[in-house]
Amino acid sequence: MLSVQLGAALSVDLISTIGAAGTAWLRLTFGALIFVAIVRPPVRSLRRRDLPGLLGLGITTGLQTVTFLAAIERIPLGTCVAIEFLGPLTVAAARSRHVRGFIWPAVALVGVIGLTEPWQGSVDAVGIGLALISAVGWGVYIVLTQHVGDRFEGLTGLSLTVPIAAATAGIIGIPQAAGHLTVNVLAVGAGLALLLPVLPYAFELLALRRLTTAAFGTLMAVEPAIGLLLGLIVLHQRPSLIQLLGIVLVVAAGAAAQRGGRRGQLT
Structure with missing residues (x-):
């Protein structure tokens, strides 16, 4: 989470130079080159039944990266991450097998409203919309990452999906x-690629082999707070008191969404 949010905060200057999609494409491309060089994916041994999951995760990753970077270009990092967190929180609630689990996304939504402060009359609807699209992408990413991680050993899945993500982002990013x-x-893009996607994608895949998607989504509750802190330190984005209370609600909702985290036997 620290790597993702630090990479996002440090990407702001690059976004102003080559755009959000251009930044996403450049980072994902360098990340793909690193994964391919390290893992050397067994393309010839792929089975037809593996393709939907690989394509789905690759395309989702590319679109989610573009929309997230486009969102932080328009709204504060902490606000964007809090909105985006609705995705994994909904996954956690849906997998909790308890109706009361859906209370927590509602609580988080109240926190997000506090973060966006629509009563101030300065809401960036496009930025919020992009963050919401990214939230959907993040939720799908969690489910598909666990699926791909269960089918491929080590980092093989990432060596196959990150190039697809780079190609997806490149449709808009290259122009x-x-x-x-x-x-x-190019040097900045290569450095940022280590912060995202290389380190976090690898750690997330390894974590999702050991945790349920519900527990993973719950642990991600800390991320909005990290985004807010780095937005303050790196980007000098100072939250109001109501926005701080909004972050507290989002983090609290995530912490309460699911208590169990151990995965059962893989099938």
Whole structure:
């Protein structure tokens, strides 16, 4: 979570140079090159039944990365992450097998309203919409990452899906970045690729082999607070008192959403 949010905060300057989609494409491309070089994916041994999961995760990852970076271009990082967290929180609630689990996404939504402060009249509807799309993508990403992680050993799944994610982001990202790819931009993109996608995607895949999606989504409750803190430290985005209370509600909802976390026997 720290790697994801630090990478997001440090990407703001790059976004202003090559755009959100261009930044997503560049980071994912370098990440794909790293995974392929380390793992050397067994493309020839793939089975037809593996393709839907790989394609689904790759495309979802690409779209989620683009929409998230486009959102933080328009709204504060902490607010964006809190909205995006509705995705994994909903997954946690849906997998909790208790009707009361759906109370917590509602509590988190109240917190998000506090974060966006619509009564102030300065709501960026496009930024919030992009964050909501990213939230859906994040929820789907969690489910598909666990699915792919169960089918492939080590980091093989990532070596197959991150190139697909890079190609997906490249549909918009390549035209957006064209003409702005200096040596400095490439160096920054390569460095940011280590923060996201390389480190967090690898750790998330390994974590989801050991945790239920509900427990994983619950643990991610800390991420909005990390996003708020790094937004303050790196981007000097100062939250109001109501926004701080909103973050507390989001984190509390995530912490209460699910208590169990141990996975059963894999099938």
